[in-house]
Amino acid sequence: MNRDILEQFPILNQEINGHPLVYLDNAATSQKPLAVIEAVKRYYEHDNANVHRGVHTLGSRATDAYEGAREKVAKFINAKSTKEIIFTRGTTTALNLVASSFGRSICQEGDEIVLTPLEHHSNLIPWQQVAKATGATLKYVKLQEDGSVTLAEVEKVVTEKTKIIAMGYVSNVMGVVNPVKEVAELAHRHGAYMVVDGAQSTPHMKIDVQDLDCDFYAFSGHKMCGPTGIGVLYGKKALLESMEPVEFGGEMIDDVGLYDSSWKELPWKFEGGTPIIAGAVGLAAAIDFLEEIGMDQIEEHEQKLAKYAIERISEIEGLKLYGPRVRKVGLVTFNLGDVHPHDVATVLDASGVAIRAGHHCCQPLMRWLEASATARASFYLYNTEQDVDRLISALIQTKEYFG
Template sequence: MNRYAKDFPILNQVVNGHPLVYLDSSATSQKPIQVIEAVEEYYKKDNSNVHRGVHTLGTRATEDYEGAREKVRRFIHAASPKEIIFTRGTTSAINLVAISYARTHLSEGDEILLSPSEHHSNLIPWQQVAKVTGARLKYFPLEPDGTLDPAKAEVMITERTKLVAIAQVSNVLGTIFPLKELARMVHRHDGILMVDGAQSVPHMKVDVQDLDCDFLAFSGHKMLGPTGIGVLYGKERLLEQMEPVEFGGEMIDHVDLYESTWKELPWKFEGGTPVIAGAVGLGAAIDYLEEIGMAEVERHDRRLAAYALERLEQVEGLEVYGPREDRIGLVTFNIRGIHPHDVATVLDSEGIAVRAGHHCCQPLMRWLDVSATARASFHIYNDEDDIDRLVKAVQKAKEFFGDVLG
């Protein structure tokens, strides 16, 4: 067990007679005891609503909540806490941009550029924007290994390109897309870059000012934090142009019988009681990751991905998808003649948790010419021994179904 695994209580269990090996961190990461205790401590000592009461508990809860916002700002290097909007997760953050910004700024003849590898959360909202506004969806071509050629991308970005929406890291291929180059291309034509950071922010240093992205969405639960909390980063000038999409308490300045006005950023987008405990837990997760150092987290994940790729490619009849180099924290594969759900079932019988299915990327599955894949994804609590057990179990699955299929 590696040095960090001891901090994750859930890993200290036996599943189907075997010590648990958790290789599904791209779906959701596990939580260190420091995060669990931070959430527990909030409920034990500080539980109260924020921005309302003047009593001691309300003051402490507000300090905890806004303190978490400042931690997020620092973590992604945003210019101001006004640029940090708490949401339910990546999906709700992307939808906020789609509804509040894109539907009011795009019109017929405009173009939205995506990649075929996008998660449904960064695809369906733009389909809906296109239907409402008359804008047109276009897709960057992917190279055979799932990477993006900046030269080919540049040809597609024109004065009609009003928005490019792309993940920084593919949740299926592990591809790291060239965001800084895309940002320069998009801004040269006065377009906007919307980044899905669900798979990048938990695994590598992300500096929004260095990337010069206009929006960035990510989730707490993929970066060792609680479920139900996410973040939308947006440049202040763009957020100022946007109207809230949820109305009620917390986000108002003045209300009369027929008209209302909104609070300033970031609170105008946070109607109702927010996910206070989730924000506290996210702040604790950031503390944990920063203590390790995001450079170390990225080195660890790249090393494991390279090791897993090397070991799995030694298995005859196994195909791995995505680039062979420069990939983050996951390996997606199929064994010839065996459905990935069957592979995942055998692995589970060995105490190994992986994901099998289309990974909310059906267009990418069609691009790969498969119906589904198996995916092993890693975080700081995994090590080479976990990969060795994975490979051994994959071999067992291959042998079992080989015998069954004759």
């Protein structure tokens, strides 16, 4: 990636503790380019109004911008229809919607829900709640030694009783890319449904939900250069039509009586209340920004950075690297000897290098790794090999500091 891209992110042009900022916490949230910041600012300065209600000019502009964003998202992930695109607060809300509405309606005692130990809590706890409410059983796929998932291991746990397979496309800790397309085909052969957590995949690679043939796909705007507070649930139209809303109030109704009500058609029956209008506008601008660069180019850039980072980080004696040595996404998770990850992150921050430390909302995976926590450096389109060099230099200093 060239210097012109870096200049689109004003937040990166600052010093932290007397050092130029190196931001390596992109798996938690990405930074926002000027195009997104200006799009949200322009909306609030010129078009701010509630949508789907007023016939005045501002209301029409706001509605056009909001529904235009839906069209952009549908095209970005190759959905068949805008009716299959539900705006939510983020991946967590989207996955909870699927679990609470669809999961609870199709599962009953004796049914099975298949997960992996890699899952982020937002794609694990909702299914625990479904199991508790319905009597369904949770089953987990066995991981390979490097933390990856194989189709063969998924096949071992899927039976005719399996109703749902829920899986992250990319692990936010191990950096592995799971075979969700093949698992979706397996799920459908057994009469089950495939739910994909796309939070860590959508920002980094081209997504085609029709090619994946998943039944549901969830992702967040803030990890892909968009604003916080906006996310997307994609669902196959027939399945979404069969589901009941989980939030009720204004905007999502067709007719309301004193004792009963009916709902609007898709997608609006799942979008009760005033929606996240500015967030949708910002997400549309983020998609334009990413597509102008090219998702294939972003993926290629990250793969090169990941390869370089793994080579450099492996040179540090006493550092334990988790996950496969070859990977498609720019993410490295590690521990530096007996030094607690929070201490590592604190010392790195003193050098202006921002990484994440903790359990990364993946406590079952931490237990599988036999680690209470790990440190994680995650890259995006504006990061460079020089950023990796700064990380390595800071880690060497941290090692020396702790003896």
